Amino acid sequence: MTTAAAITCRITPEGYVRQLSSVHTGDFRRLFLLAPVPSVERVIELRNLSKRYGPTVAVDGLSFTVKPGQVTGFLGPNGAGKSTTMRMMLDLIRPTGGQVLIDGARYREMPHPLRRVGALLEARSVHGGRSVYHHLKWLAQTNGIAKSRVRSVLEQVGLAEVAGRRAKALSLGMGQRLGIAAALLGDPPILLFDEPVNGLDPAGVLWIRNLMKALAAQGRTVFVASHLMSEMALTADHLIVVGRGRLLADTSMAGFIAESGSDSLEEAFLQLTAGAVEYQGRGDR
Amino acid sequence: MIAAEWTKILTVRSTVWTLLSTVVISAGLAYLLALNFRNSFAGMSADRQAAFDPLFATFLPITLGQLPLVIFGALTVTSEYATGTMLASLAATPNRARFYAAKVLSTALMAAGVTVVTVPVMFVAAQAGLGPLRTSLGADGALEAMAGACLYLPLMCTFAMGVATLLRSTALTLGILLPLLFLGSQGLGNIPRVMTVTQYLPDQTAWVVMHLAGPQDEARWTRDYGAWTGMSLLLLWTLAALLAGYAILRRRDA
Numbered sequence: 244m245t246t247a248a249a250i251t252c253r254i255t256p257e258g259y260v261r262q263l264s265s266v267h268t269g270d271f272r273r274l275f276l277l278a279p280v281p282s283v284e285r286v287i288e289l290r291n292l293s294k295r296y297g298p299t300v301a302v303d304g305l306s307f308t309v310k311p312g313q314v315t316g317f318l319g320p321n322g323a324g325k326s327t328t329m330r331m332m333l334d335l336i337r338p339t340g341g342q343v344l345i346d347g348a349r350y351r352e353m354p355h356p357l358r359r360v361g362a363l364l365e366a367r368s369v370h371g372g373r374s375v376y377h378h379l380k381w382l383a384q385t386n387g388i389a390k391s392r393v394r395s396v397l398e399q400v401g402l403a404e405v406a407g408r409r410a411k412a413l414s415l416g417m418g419q420r421l422g423i424a425a426a427l428l429g430d431p432p433i434l435l436f437d438e439p440v441n442g443l444d445p446a447g448v449l450w451i452r453n454l455m456k457a458l459a460a461q462g463r464t465v466f467v468a469s470h471l472m473s474e475m476a477l478t479a480d481h482l483i484v485v486g487r488g489r490l491l492a493d494t495s496m497a498g499f500i501a502e503s504g505s506d507s508l509e510e511a512f513l514q515l516t517a518g519a520v521e522y523q524g525r526g527d528r
Numbered sequence: 529m530i531a532a533e534w535t536k537i538l539t540v541r542s543t544v545w546t547l548l549s550t551v552v553i554s555a556g557l558a559y560l561l562a563l564n565f566r567n568s569f570a571g572m573s574a575d576r577q578a579a580f581d582p583l584f585a586t587f588l589p590i591t592l593g594q595l596p597l598v599i600f601g602a603l604t605v606t607s608e609y610a611t612g613t614m615l616a617s618l619a620a621t622p623n624r625a626r627f628y629a630a631k632v633l634s635t636a637l638m639a640a641g642v643t644v645v646t647v648p649v650m651f652v653a654a655q656a657g658l659g660p661l662r663t664s665l666g667a668d669g670a671l672e673a674m675a676g677a678c679l680y681l682p683l684m685c686t687f688a689m690g691v692a693t694l695l696r697s698t699a700l701t702l703g704i705l706l707p708l709l710f711l712g713s714q715g716l717g718n719i720p721r722v723m724t725v726t727q728y729l730p731d732q733t734a735w736v737v738m739h740l741a742g743p744q745d746e747a748r749w750t751r752d753y754g755a756w757t758g759m760s761l762l763l764l765w766t767l768a769a770l771l772a773g774y775a776i777l778r779r780r781d782a
Contacts, residue, residue, distance in 0.1 A: 330781075330782070333618075333619045333622070334618075334622045335615060335618055335619060335781065335782040336781040336782070337779075337781060350622050351622035351623055353622070356619070356620065356622055357619075357620055362619060364615055364619075366612050366615060367611070367612045368611075368612040368613055368614075368615040368616040368619075369611065369612070369613065369616070370536075370540055370607065370608075370611040370613050371611060372540045372541055372542065373536075373539045373540050374539065377535060377539035380535055380539075381532040381533075381535040381536050381539070382532075382616065382620055384529075384531045384532035384535060385529060385532040385617075385620040385621055386620055425616065
């Protein structure tokens with residue numbers, strides 16, 4: 244930690260300007276000045292993970308691994324169990340069967356989990372009456388993260404100027420940036436995003452897409468749940484597709500489209516998940 | 529961990545206001561109620577004048593002054609559920625026993641800090657209002673009552689936290705706790721027969737030490753327990769509420 248802090252200080256004057264400009268251009272290559280902690284090959288490993296709510300099976304024996312250095316898309320129709328799976332990765336929901344291992348350990352056994360795993364959950368998890376700065380401050384305090392990180396992530400996501408504003412006064416896009424700042428706070432080598440572009444304008448969508456690619460290019464593990472095919476086609480290198488809580492595909496993006504004999508990810512996805520959607524209108528295929 | 533919980537408490541207006549109003553309500557009411565006792569003293573019968581207990585007049589405002597602290601204790605937990613902050617909290621501290629211990633300890637310490645300001649200020653304000661009827665710390669039972677009040681307020685706050693963790697909702701928690709505490713202050717604990725049960729309600733158990741339960745040497749006021757046994761009963765209530773809250777927190781999905 245001491246070495247890392249020293250490096251940051253030495254390159255700050257120049258790095259600061261570059262960080263600010265990169266926020267606007269969407270060029271994230273120089274955004275993160277520190278190399279992430281190297282991860283072992285299988286970073287996230289799900290072993291026969293299941294979750295039942297009474298008679299309803301939300302996640303049904305899911306097994307896959309997520310590797311570092313690429314963006315892994317987690318696709319599935321609404322109600323396929325994506326959010327439940329992500330929350331089980333963070334031990335927010337207790338599985339009824341199986342387990343999730345992150346670098347070989349369970350999430351709840353990590354002494355400072357925010358330094359290993361950063362997550363943007365779909366649901367808002369911010370008190371509207373608390374300021375942007377203070378929200379990140381208490382999060383940093385729980386995991387022994389230096390207070391200087393709060394300022395630096397706020398600059399990274401372009402929220403430095405509204406640091407004193409209350410969270411409920413943020414626009415949807417700014418709120419999403421705050422969620423991402425919280426995920427990046429501990430400079431974690433593993434990042435989980437649940438529907439990160441929901442409700443964002445095109446500039447916001449582009450910003451998040453470039454951010455995820457930049458994070459993966461640094462060797463971090465990036466795992467993104469989404470049901471937006473066109474967006475995933477532009478972002479993800481690898482795909483994990485689920486339907487009704489079951490694994491339908493675990494393959495590279497190119498391989499997925501080629502295998503299905505379709506022209507686009509959307510078409511391939513619809514073919515694969517045709518039997519697994521919850522509700523189908525009469526006009527649908 | 530505790531520093532993080534304190535940051536949470538002090539960076540939201542609602543919790544800061546409840547803490548401030550604890551001091552203001554207790555001290556303000558202490559002065560006003562004491563003035564009222566002083567002015568009506570001349571009109572009292574000789575019996576009632578003889579039985580007048582300045583400590584009763586001094587500690588009576590605590591029956592209302594406890595309410596903001598109870599609300600504070602409940603809000604530290606239920607506002608996390610209402611705003612979704614609980615997801616961030618549990619992701620940051622996935623060990624739920626550790627998270628709960630830090631939350632309870634930090635909130636109880638904050639309540640204790642407010643209490644050690646509130647109780648002496650309330651005591652001084654009440655004596656100023658009582659004028660010639662006033663008592664002093666040297667009086668029989670006065671120091672004990674002070675100590676009792678200093679334990680009572682943080683314990684009630686912690687009790688409310690346990691109930692809030694069990695119920696998870698602000699409306700539900702306060703909907704149960706506030707009427708219970710209001711009824712207590714309306715003298716429910718002093719009605720014969722009803723009293724055999726109500727004297728064991730959590731807030732009632734600490735009333736003997738604070739001279740709020742009436743003179744204990746009179747048969748109609750006498751409770752089945754003494755001053756400090758009563759305080760231990762409140763401690764048991766608090767531990768039971770905390771354990772019930774933990775049983776739910778540990779098992780339920782966030």
